[in-house]
Amino acid sequence: MDQTERRILGQPLPVPTAQPKKRRMSMMSFFSKVSWTLRFQKQESLKNMFSILAERAQDPNAKKRHMAMRGLGTMACETPDKVRKYKKIILDLLVHGLYDPVSAEVILESVKTLTIILGKIQGKSLGSFFVDITLQTRTLLDDENDNLRYSAFILFGQLAAFAGRKWKTFFTSQVKQTQDSLLIHLQDRNPQVAKACKTTFRACSPYLKERKENSFQTEEDQRNPKLCRQLSHYHPELLQFFYANKIL
Numbered sequence: 001m002d003q004t005e006r007r008i009l010g011q012p013l014p015v016p017t018a019q020p021k022k023r024r025m026s027m028m029s030f031f032s033k034v035s036w037t038l039r040f041q042k043q044e045s046l047k048n049m050f051s052i053l054a055e056r057a058q059d060p061n062a063k064k065r066h067m068a069m070r071g072l073g074t075m076a077c078e079t080p081d082k083v084r085k086y087k088k089i090i091l092d093l094l095v096h097g098l099y100d101p102v103s104a105e106v107i108l109e110s111v112k113t114l115t116i117i118l119g120k121i122q123g124k125s126l127g128s129f130f131v132d133i134t135l136q137t138r139t140l141l142d143d144e145n146d147n148l149r150y151s152a153f154i155l156f157g158q159l160a161a162f163a164g165r166k167w168k169t170f171f172t173s174q175v176k177q178t179q180d181s182l183l184i185h186l187q188d189r190n191p192q193v194a195k196a197c198k199t200t201f202r203a204c205s206p207y208l209k210e211r212k213e214n215s216f217q218t219e220e221d222q223r224n225p226k227l228c229r230q231l232s233h234y235h236p237e238l239l240q241f242f243y244a245n246k247i248l
Contacts, residue, residue, distance in 0.1 A: 046079055050086060053072055054068075054089060054093060057069065057072070057096070058096070062102050066106045066109055069094065069097050069106060069113050072090055072093065072094065072113050076090075076113065076116045083117055083121065087117075090117065091114075091117070091129045094114050095133060095136075097110030098111065098114070098132070099136060111151040114155055115154055119158070122162070123158070123161065123164075126162070130162070130163070131167070134167075134171065134174055135174070138156065138174055138178050141153060141182075141185065142185075149185070150190070150192055153199075154196055156200050156204075157203040161203060171207060172207040176207070185197040
């Protein structure tokens with residue numbers, strides 16, 4: 001098992017030991033001659049590891065599910081080609097992880113891994129997974145766990161960038177339902193969560209823009225009074241940003 005495999009499966013790396021120079025050179029020569037074989041074997045071993053992770057992701061043991069989600073994240077970083085090849089299977093496993101009924105650790109690891117994978121695939125071809133991920137991530141924004149709230153805000157902000165035309169109407173409705181949470185967590189007790197919330201608020205700002213269907217309405221009528229009041233009191237710089245970009 002090589003270092004990549006150990007990182008993916010969450011096993012400790014071996015401690016290197018000193019070897020005589022002559023022996024090191026002979027080993028380098030040997031590996032050079034059979035490099036093509038090793039590459040083939042590595043591809044096969046990664047395929048096997050993916051099967052192992054997929055199996056562990058559905059294991060009754062929460063700790064194994066947690067490690068599987070972490071392993072999928074490591075695989076996404078180490079071998080992004082595998083993510084593209086097995087994208088639908090990986091997304092299905094991670095969405096199930098988001099809805100884990102027992103373990104907050106599994107949910108957190110699923111959120112973090114989804115953030116990595118969506119970045120790798122640039123949110124392309126998510127299909128109905130976009131809806132599942134958005135709905136559950138929105139509920140996690142108010143979770144008691146600081147780490148989970150922080151990661152959920154990061155993922156929700158990322159979803160804002162990947163909604164596109166297909167999911168614009170759906171995501172707009174989700175952002176408007178999330179508006180109170182966004183306002184509350186701008187003052188989150190955890191400074192890192194508050195910072196993540198502020199970044200996400202900016203990412204979601206285009207979805208808060210009211211449709212100007214009635215031309216007879218004044219500019220003041222079209223503004224969201226509750227949002228304006230809260231932002232002017234706590235975050236005037238955000239309110240200024242929204243006004244400058246004609247969001248409010």
